[in-house]
Amino acid sequence: MKITHHPDAASLMSCSAGSMPEAFAAVMASHISMCPSCRRDLATMEHIGTALFEKLVPVSVSRPAPVAAMRALEADVDEQDARLAVIAGDVPQPLMAAIGAHLDKVPWKRVGPGVWQHQIALNDPSRGELRLVKVAPGQALPEHGHRGNEMTLILRGSYADASGTYKPGDVADLDEDVEHQPIADPVEGCICLIAVQGRLRFKSAMARLVQPFTGF
Amino acid sequence: MIPTLVTARPEGRGRNGSGLISMADFLQRIAERGDVEAFRKLFQAYAPRVKAYMMRQGADPNTAEELAQETLLTVWRKAGLYSGEKGSATTWIFTIARNLRIDRLRRELSWVELPDGHDEEPSPDALPDELLSQQQRKLRVQTALATLPPDQLEVVSLSYIEGLSHSEIAERLGLPLGTVKSRMRLAYHKVRESVEDLK
Numbered sequence: 181m182k183i184t185h186h187p188d189a190a191s192l193m194s195c196s197a198g199s200m201p202e203a204f205a206a207v208m209a210s211h212i213s214m215c216p217s218c219r220r221d222l223a224t225m226e227h228i229g230t231a232l233f234e235k236l237v238p239v240s241v242s243r244p245a246p247v248a249a250m251r252a253l254e255a256d257v258d259e260q261d262a263r264l265a266v267i268a269g270d271v272p273q274p275l276m277a278a279i280g281a282h283l284d285k286v287p288w289k290r291v292g293p294g295v296w297q298h299q300i301a302l303n304d305p306s307r308g309e310l311r312l313v314k315v316a317p318g319q320a321l322p323e324h325g326h327r328g329n330e331m332t333l334i335l336r337g338s339y340a341d342a343s344g345t346y347k348p349g350d351v352a353d354l355d356e357d358v359e360h361q362p363i364a365d366p367v368e369g370c371i372c373l374i375a376v377q378g379r380l381r382f383k384s385a386m387a388r389l390v391q392p393f394t395g396f
Numbered sequence: 397m398i399p400t401l402v403t404a405r406p407e408g409r410g411r412n413g414s415g416l417i418s419m420a421d422f423l424q425r426i427a428e429r430g431d432v433e434a435f436r437k438l439f440q441a442y443a444p445r446v447k448a449y450m451m452r453q454g455a456d457p458n459t460a461e462e463l464a465q466e467t468l469l470t471v472w473r474k475a476g477l478y479s480g481e482k483g484s485a486t487t488w489i490f491t492i493a494r495n496l497r498i499d500r501l502r503r504e505l506s507w508v509e510l511p512d513g514h515d516e517e518p519s520p521d522a523l524p525d526e527l528l529s530q531q532q533r534k535l536r537v538q539t540a541l542a543t544l545p546p547d548q549l550e551v552v553s554l555s556y557i558e559g560l561s562h563s564e565i566a567e568r569l570g571l572p573l574g575t576v577k578s579r580m581r582l583a584y585h586k587v588r589e590s591v592e593d594l595k
Contacts (some may be wrong), residue, residue: 238444
């Protein structure tokens with residue numbers, strides 16, 4: 181997999197800080213699981229967190245080490261094996277708990293001509309929404325802008341917009357106020373994972389008509 | 397808390413000339429034989445700092461103390477997953493605290509995994525003496541952070557220590573979102589430059 185579009189370093193940092201709204205953290209974690217280069221950046225960024233953590237002024241604790249609770253716990257020796265178990269599928273590992281291992285088995289819901297989606301439930305939707313979107317070959321997603329950030333990870337096929345072609349593993353990490361009109365690959369179409377902060381705004385009259393139904 | 401030599405030197409690996417035992421070794425002892433004394437040492441060294449971290453993230457002192465206890469319990473439980481080659485003990489424990497904070501204080505899933513050696517693809521240009529470079533990398537990052545302009549260090553600290561998202565930082569400082577992001581990027585570029593030759 182040749183990844184050419186990476187997330188903004190600022191996004192990667194927020195992710196390493198654990199400060200990203202959950203929808204975005206999910207997209208980032210999925211990309212990171214596919215991208216050795218971002219994993220290396222993330223490792224460097226974790227040193228930043230560690231250095232700042234070490235500089236905190238300690239606050240004395242009033243209770244001793246929880247030895248009794250500790251003894252009640254069995255060390256999780258099996259856990260590593262469980263995590264290394266490889267499930268053959270086309271869903272990035274961090275997403276599997278939410279949607280399973282196969283994109284074809286996602287319970288897609290048709291939301292318009294050639295567009296399907298599956299919303300992934302999050303604890304606090306006010307901080308952002310997370311959804312899988314499937315677009316038929318050659319189909320254009322309606323031109324849209326957004327009030328907040330938007331982050332898209334391609335999982336299958338590809339899409340192209342004014343900024344280039346995005347293939348599996350690529351991330352479009354877009355600022356607020358960006359407007360774009362991605363078109364899905366003419367043969368394979370496109371499946372992507374999208375995090376948005378604030379609802380998308382479609383531009384055309386047609387899209388405004390469709391918007392109430394699609395939930396975009 | 398009585399300051400100990402151990403807390404003064406939390407990061408080194410192996411025994412050094414003065415006979416000190418490093419935090420990484422305590423973790424190994426816990427992993428290998430459930431060494432309770434090693435755990436007490438780790439607790440003394442890290443619980444007060446984890447408590448401070450949780451308080452900066454908005455927890456009241458009581459909750460912060462509970463979360464510190466829970467962080468160290470997780471360390472005990474998952475010590476077998478710690479891989480010394482992949483990072484320092486402090487980084488590992490900090491990551492556990494970070495994920496617990498997302499889970500408990502924000503009630504969200506922490507999607508990014510622990511750095512636990514799960515990454516099977518080694519860096520294509522990894523050096524054989526990667527262990528040494530880990531330690532150097534850490535020192536270089538500390539130095540780079542110490543020389544950041546205050547406005548860059550401020551956004552980085554708000555992100556890592558106060559747990560604020562970019563939008564929240566923008567709001568707190570009355571800055572455009574783009575400015576927050578560009579300060580973060582500039583800070584990272586400086587840090588990355590400082591470790592580039594170690595990769």
